[in-house]
Amino acid sequence: MTRKYAALLRGINVGGGRKVPMAELRAVLSGLGHGDVVTYLQSGNAVFSSEESDEDVLAAGLEQAIEEAFGFRVDTLVRSGAYLRAVADACPFPAASLQGRQLHVTFFSEPVGADRFASVDAAAHLPEEFRLGDRALYLYAPDGLGRSKLAATLSRPGPLKGVVATSRNWNTVVKLVEMTRD
Numbered sequence: 001m002t003r004k005y006a007a008l009l010r011g012i013n014v015g016g017g018r019k020v021p022m023a024e025l026r027a028v029l030s031g032l033g034h035g036d037v038v039t040y041l042q043s044g045n046a047v048f049s050s051e052e053s054d055e056d057v058l059a060a061g062l063e064q065a066i067e068e069a070f071g072f073r074v075d076t077l078v079r080s081g082a083y084l085r086a087v088a089d090a091c092p093f094p095a096a097s098l099q100g101r102q103l104h105v106t107f108f109s110e111p112v113g114a115d116r117f118a119s120v121d122a123a124a125h126l127p128e129e130f131r132l133g134d135r136a137l138y139l140y141a142p143d144g145l146g147r148s149k150l151a152a153t154l155s156r157p158g159p160l161k162g163v164v165a166t167s168r169n170w171n172t173v174v175k176l177v178e179m180t181r182d
Contacts, residue, residue, distance in 0.1 A: 003080055004181070005050060005079065005180065006045060006047050006078070006081070006179070007046040007048065008076065008078075008079065008166050009025075009044030009045075009066075010044065010165070011166075024070075025066075026038070026046065029062065032065055033050075034049060043172075047179040075109075075164040075166070077107050077108075077164060081181060084176055084180055087134065091103070091138055093138060095170055100170040102140060102144065103140055104139045104141065104168065104170065105139075105167065105173050108135045108137070108160075109163055110135065110163060111134070112137070112160075120150075128141050128148055128151075130150060139154065139167075151167075
């Protein structure tokens, strides 16, 4: 059975380094045998269809193909359309009443427990807040991610050691949900 997936590439096309042109990324995905390949924005979002049902196998194959094509490794998460819809539906913040730049989702390579963030003084960061979901962290940052002290605290190496994490703003999450509908 063919399913639609989103590939979330971490840390590309930012600050002049690690360039992955979207046309070339589409070619890499097509070369792996995936269908219906489209990209969204320049920040490493691709949607494709595949008969493979293992997201980790898909991600590993794409990471290897990207390294062969571009000469550097890019951490990649692959998530099904059903998963993305579930993440959007489970949002603990009033997404409909917020601007897309105020709400972000950080996707994790594995489940992450609250114990990883036990040292974060949530009250000291108010009105910014975060909540954990299924392999995801929801971040409400009313002044945007670039000014968020909580985002900086959450992204320190300690809490996320050994976990691949990549963030998307709410507008991108919603768009990826739309693009991965079957």
